[in-house]
Amino acid sequence: MLSDFVMGKTTDKDERKRALAACRERLAAQQQEIKAKKLGVLVLLEGWGAAGKGSLLGEVINEIDPRSFKVHAIAAPTEEERRKPFLWRYFVKTPEKGLFSFLDSGWLGETVRQHLAGELDTAAMTRRIGSINTFERQLADDGTLLVKCFLNITRKEQAKRIARLEEDKDTAWRVSGEDERENERYDEYRDAFDAALTATSTTYAPWHVVDAGERAEARLALMTILTGAIDAALAAPRAPAAVPQNRFPLLPMPRLAEVALDKELDKGEYNDRLEAAQKRLRELHNRLYRKKVPLILVYEGWDAAGKGGNIKRVAAALDPRGFEVLPIASPEPHELAHHYLWRFWRRLPKDGHVAIFDRSWYGRVMVERIEGFCAQNDWQRAYNEINEFEAELSAWGAVILKFWIHIDPETQLARFHERQANPEKQWKITDEDWRNREKWPAYEEAVDEMLQKTSTTYAPWHVIESRDKKYARVKTLELIVGALEEVL
Known part of the structure; x- marks a missing residue:
């Protein structure tokens, strides 16, 4: 997904302005429609360090009634969170039906970084990917819309943004050691992100790669993806989810009348x-x-x-x-x-x-x-x-x-x-x-x-x-x- 993604595409400025205005108008109307249809919307923003997840997220939520959403900035797990199952802190942040939840980073980024830090070996990584797909499928089967976007920037652009942030003492705190490691080992991280994105891009929760090299273009792409996904979910009739075959090791049990x-x-x-x-x-x-x-x-x-x-x-x-x-x-x-x-x-x-x-x-x-x-x-x-x-x-x-x-x-x-x-x-x-x-x-x-x-x-x-x-x-x-x- 990342390896064949073309960076640097641009839109005419006036056309971009008209398209963004249309997205804003549509998103304003969609808030009432998702409440009426009880559609929960979970928006996950992943991406490179310094790709601008926080600022883009801020621009999107400005178009939404603040009573209709919650924003969760996901940092490294706390001691309390480490004492719970991996998915615990994500499951509890899923949205109520009819509302939005926005996650600034999430389960995919945490998994990739743990893998590259040596905390997850290949077998554990495979199990984790399976857990993520199960988690997302359960939410989708229950009627939640998952909109997953990865903000992509080049190594050169990431280095430039990190340097700019570090120059100002009021923004230097936003650069973490993880951001610097990403840039130093950019190709290794890109390959790991690419593999994880491919393994977790499904029909019920596909990934969208967004070129975050130019902020205005990224804002339009994100708004277009979000409003388009909501429109598709609102228009689609709610069909019963498939009942999967039981693939778990079962023990023989007596019927109650036999006890x-x-x-x-x-x-x-x-x-x-x-x-x-x-x-x-x-x-x-x-x-x-x-x-x-x-x-x-x-x-x-x-x-x-x-x-x-x-x-x-x-x-x-x-x-x-x-x-x-x-x-x-x-x-x-x-x-x-x-x-x-x-x-x-x-x-x-x-x-x-x-x-x-x-x-x-x-x-x-x-x-x-x-x-x-x-x-x-x-x-x-x-x-x-x-x-x-x-x-x-x-x-x-x-x-x-x-x-x-x-x-x-x-x-x-x-x-x-x-x-x-x-x-x-x-x-x-x-x-x-x-x-x-x-x-x-x-x-x-x-x-x-x-x-x-x-x-x-x-x-x-x-x-x-x-x-x-x-x-x-x-x-x-x-x-x-x-x-x-x-x-x-």
Whole structure:
């Protein structure tokens, strides 16, 4: 893309002025159209150091209502960001539907520079490119428009701009050591940028190379690309995205009807095994923190199955400074305006910490599927998207365990009646619990499909027999301990 890009093309000054005015007028109108159609627009500006990304971005956003966009200047990752998955700081900056997000530099530039600095070997670079393409495809499938532009300048022009910036003490700070390394190793960086641009230019998120040698020409090119991409997205009918084949290593899982629920423990054995498992988990949590291994526990299950008590016994064994329990309720309006995984990316733990999700992203293929909160195509795609999400977390180094807390309808009914009869527990039973109970067969079918399609070798499901809550608590704790001992 860069190697065969022709630099130095110019437009007649008057023609350029008319074209730029037309773009400005069109962009002003498009703001209302993307709000009406709930089209999120993510604009990524990459390019050479001193290519003028910031100034060009400033000129573009001057044409947009400031309430309609957010600008994110991406610098080297902070210590906090380094303790999260690579894509975390980008996923959380994706736009709400109907709004713009502008990124001054982003995931491609960071990846190329890490590769050339020796932080990513060839195999890691290949995996990173795959992660980027998956990330962009998920956003596009959800209806986000990605507009990606690379600002290109020659080595001579870059050197001239760096020197000009360094001459003025008020602008010298804008020149980084990375900018100077780029210019010194220009050909090497050009080849690396070229390979990465080619590998991540897709039908759903193509790259546009912009000649940034002359500012007025670059401004017109950028405005033309942006308004043209928005017009194309607004005009195109929203077709359901393809549902990809599952390419992940799956584990065999029983159907819920095949799981025997007659497991139980007497009080003495329960107390002994509980104490031993909690003690061991406490020791492993210290090692987890020292080795910076994140642990993600996902709890799903039937209403009144005992998730809360189970979580309580796990949490009791953990250092309170190193874990968080995340109860997941219905999404808030601003969460609905993003990709459904956005609110879970935001809640990921730092490395060495534990996140316990009480309900999770699996709502997409259960309650949202059954209650009609998303289209059939959305929940059918979600199995693959969830496997991709969890694969990204696993590659980051996370240990992921998922528990389906299982009971039968008779046990649930008895516990519902017990809650209603106990004033201290009445808050736990709601009209929604009774409505969900009426849909037990539909939920069971959905859970069976979820278990079959998302129990992977790197993020396995475990069905926890919870007719006897004591047995369920001990089994869950021992599974966590076993998984951590294997990893640590």
